[in-house]
Amino acid sequence: MNFPLYFSKKIAFSKDNKNNLSRVIVFIGRLSVALGVIVSLLTISIGLGSKKAIKERMADFSGHISIKSKQSNNSYNSSILSSEDLQLQKIKEMPDVASTQKFVAASGILRNEHNFAGIIFKGVGKDFDSARFRKFIVAGHVPVVTEKGFSNGICISQKIATDLHINVKDSIVAIFSKENQSPLYRKFEVVGIYKTDIKMIDDLFVIGGINHARKIQGMSNTEVGGIDVFLKNINYIDEDAPKIDQLVGYKNYTVKATDEYPQIMDFIAIFDMNIALIISIMLVVVIINIIMVLLILIIERTNSIGMLKTLGATNGQIRMIFINYTLLIMIPGLIFGNLIALIFLFIQKYFGIITLNPENYYLSVVPVELNVFHILLVSFGILVVSGISLVVPSYLISKISPVKAIKYN
Structure with missing residues (x-):
């Protein structure tokens, strides 16, 4: 049995967790993840859709x-x-x-x-x-x-x-x-x-x-x-x-x-830069919020950390418990973020509710490119990058003394 993962699931899905003082910060963390997913999917789908639509119009x-x-x-x-x-x-x-x-x-x-x-x-x-x-x-x-x-x-x-x-x-x-x-x-x-x-x-x-x-x-x-x-x-x-x-x-x-129209291709090239810039900004925001969630969870559960160390759990195991715990509480944010983004993208794709000035954008309706690979890549990428970014702050656990931790609170 994978002890860190098992213990992470127990505390992540515990009913007692709903009354925890950390629920507000957990909500903020989930909200930041959802917004990160929404903005990233909209940016990629609309950016790639615009590039493809303009090129196809010229070619057709x-x-x-x-x-x-x-x-x-x-x-x-x-x-x-x-x-x-x-x-x-x-x-x-x-x-x-x-x-x-x-x-x-x-x-x-x-x-x-x-x-x-x-x-x-x-x-x-x-x-x-x-x-x-x-x-x-x-x-x-x-x-x-x-x-x-x-x-x-x-x-x-x-x-x-x-x-x-x-x-x-x-x-x-x-x-x-x-x-x-x-x-x-x-x-x-x-x-x-x-x-x-x-x-x-x-x-x-x-x-x-x-x-x-x-x-x-x-x-x-x-x-x-x-x-x-x-x-x-x-x-x-x-x-x-x-x-x-x-x-x-x-x-x-x-x-x-x-x-044939180099000025249009120069305009299209801007999409790649904008996509990379927006996704980078959203990743930074998500990472900062998730690190904040992890640190608050560690501080709030200092007593539990001391008990685990007293029972023989290593620093590495406890770090993995909290990293897994943090990633698990991100899942609702990922689910709702994907759901909201896909609903909006489907509405835009089939109803074209958002329009553009064609003299400035070469398109009269905001186009959408739906790609399953991009959808999965965004969610998986946020999880992986967040998991890697949590490794360094999780070392705070090794600084916690079991004796002092048990006396904490």
Whole structure:
């Protein structure tokens, strides 16, 4: 029988303990543990959820990895993608690749009697991943593209629609110009309005038929300006980008969605620092409170310590009794902390009660990432760190004399 653990359970769950003068400090200790668990779980779940949501929004709109021609020189206007050494079929057969779609991009202006807006017209073909894009639609529907003739339906952002005072089924004129050529005018019908909450996307991009973009850029019906590659998981992007880069040919290059908008990635990087900082602060608070609980329990049970020493218990055994005792009284705090945190996270995940300003946070609703591993890690981590931190203050027990302890009180 493990004597320290057995004795710890006896005094931790004793009915006499409820009337003990230490019950207030025990309550404070449990409360600090519960708050530590709640704040840690909220920080991790919301922080990781925000990172994932922002990355997925960028990737689902423009592809996790885009293949472009080196002649484009990072311009929004597409140059013809070289087919030389481009092994598109091998890219499609990669196990992590979900789908691909071709596109041609052209810069222009949308204009009506109310206002005008500079845009990037992204022409997509019949392989357009409309199911992936549909999550962004707030009005109307995704443009239907067949590549037979010219599809006049376009999808614009809610920001552009507001600026130009237009709605679904309204018509709008787009103007495109190229060097040494007269401006090209195109009349489109707005069939859908989307919203990604990412300002750099919503301010610029219009989705339409690829044949219009080919005509603007002087391409044939078989030429494309780039290929968007969608992966099955955003976490594969850093691993698969170099593999895909080896299959695009020397005249083309690849760009990850996470590299398209470096200012957003800088913003995301702040989450990691904030998560580490908040969890560190909460651990310090929990440790200080738990050490305080242990010291008060030792002082209050000085008489019991003297009796145990008189009966032959070693300092090490008594230290383990009080360390186990302190950890056992933490358990209700861990249980209630997890319960309260999970209730809040589930409500937020499925009802989205807390909203954000997308211009500042790139999201309109606080996202939540629920992960069983993180939930268990927080509770286990608090128990382990607390147990280790109790070792040094528990040495106070070795300073207690049995004779003086028995006379105590």
